[in-house]
Amino acid sequence: MTGETSLPGPDVHDWLRTVPKLELHLHLEGSMSVATVRSLIERHGVDPTPIWPDGLPDSFSFEGFPDFSRQFLFGLALLRSGEDLASITEDLAATLAAQQVRYAEVTTTAFTHFRPLDGRAGMSPTEYRHGLDEGRRRAAAHGVAIGWVIDIPRDLESPGQQVTVGFLDSSEAPDGLVAMGLGGNEVGNPAGPYADDFARARAMGLPAVPHAGETDGPASVRAAVDDLGAVRIGHGIRSVEDGDLLDELAARGILLEVCPTSNDLLQIVETIDDHPLSQLVEAGVPVCLNTDDPGWFANDLTSELVVASERLGVDLEGHRTMLLDAVGASFLGGQGKADLAAEIAAH
Template sequence: MTDLHAFIAGLPKAELHVHHVGSASPRIVAALAARHPGTKVPSDPEALAEYFTFTDFAHFIEVYLSVVDVIRTPEDVRLLTYEIARDMSRQNVRYAELTVTPYSSVSRGMDERAFMAAIEDARTAAEADFGTVLRWCFDIPGEAGLAAAEVTARLAVTEELRPEGLVSFGLGGPEVGVPRPQFKPYFDRAIAAGLRSVPHAGETTGPETVWDALRELRAERIGHGIAAAQDEKLLAHLAEHRIPLEVCPTSNIATRAVRTLEEHPIKALVDAGVLVTVNSDDPPMFGTDLNSEYEVAARLLGLDEQGVAALAKNAVEASFLDPAGKAAISAEIDAYTAAWPQAATATATA
């Protein structure tokens, strides 16, 4: 194990762009598939690796929705959520904003209140058992159109339905053929209800999609946003206004948004002064995890331990955690980093 690999493994972290269903590890997906025989999803964890090999973004959406189909009961939702937190805690993730798509479950007949109760029960249990704090981003599945937007907005703003852990409102799914401006009324409602705006944009389309997210959806953070590297004016705007990007390198390769890691624009974004955070998106589906994404970013950006720690603090800064919570995780990152040379030496000589 290299020193940097070990450093990243133990580093306290926050994650801002990671999907609920997309975080289901092979062991979780296999358990859910076994509960509901007859689906396309393999119940053998080893067969899932081949199943999760994507030809393009459209194929990814198809596979993603097939996994959604094995999450059929509130008990499934609770198991999924709790086990995701367990997997995160093993990577020293202290705080995560998990993107949840309630429309996918309620449109299949799951009771709305039971869904909310399931994620909240898992959230509080996971924090008590693992120390990982979860918060929710409710996102519109863009491919399902305005009907999905209406349902998602209603669930997000209706006080008696809205879960305590909800902090933000997003937009996911394909970008091609799904213009951002049409969702403005739903984002306006969510923002009026106190939620933060975090749409996906500029992943598989150009910089204009990011501009639309900023101008029409009042985005405070951008999911992906890598196309900003193609527009100097946009880069300057993001840097000046300290609007963070949620960058997910391996995901961009898996969905063919970027051809190779060597061509990934993360360095151009950082060099332009943009606040970049590193995230895993749909980690088991892309054969990665947050620790691996930090290793990829460290290689692409030429970072040492101090640089990786600064990258981790970017995610804390860009999060919607309260100031005391941000200060606590940042202090933990600083203390871990300061102690690292001695800790690494002690480990090597033990």
């Protein structure tokens, strides 16, 4: 990888399109396209005008993270049954399969389904679990293995953590659960108060993969590592503001799940050309590319790889390294890691 931008030719695009892939940072509730949101609005007879006064737009747009959150939470509230969850999981798996994604760790926010923000009665844990289990079965039929990450929403005025951790510790926890995450706005919501919840999750065998260093700076990443025992960080790109932190992440092999298009659209970086991916790589920090919320951002993993090639100076060896680092940092079980790594190395 170099800092130079060299436009890849058709062969490079072909390699990026066909290389076997995995994705570690995408949200189930963020995978819904405009078309899916429209069909859910119709299915459930919901009025979209409180969020979109002129009706649902043809494509989503956002003015910063809080505006995105507002629209995202509206979309999330359209998921009202296990079948809604199963069908969007299958839709996601179909798009992943078309990009040669073999394995995805998909984050879902259980609490907001159990206790909807609009005051409706939520899904029962049993229905939520059945939705995820059925969705995961349908995904497997598309050739896509799914590991679930269930996250705590850090910016809701609610007992989200107790409900979530209690659910994970119950017989209702879904199949394929691999880790616990922490989402939402970091600003004003530090990681420290969640330390006990993540300790409890670790005791259940669920490692910590919190978001940090997206909407807040390096101190937020440090807190995720020190207070929560994070083994990977969602985003983490603002670690570039602290050289000592970069050294620590590199030395400990803590991978950053980097989402360039998300960072651009949510104005975490001023423009895509300002994205610090190459600085992270040069500092020796393991990174991989991800879509975050592909339905809302109209991106996919292949398009992220192309953006990284065309705008962020990543060459093919850089891509191979990122994919292999993602395999290493994934929670793929059994022979899965070795098989996927061998497929990528041979491509």
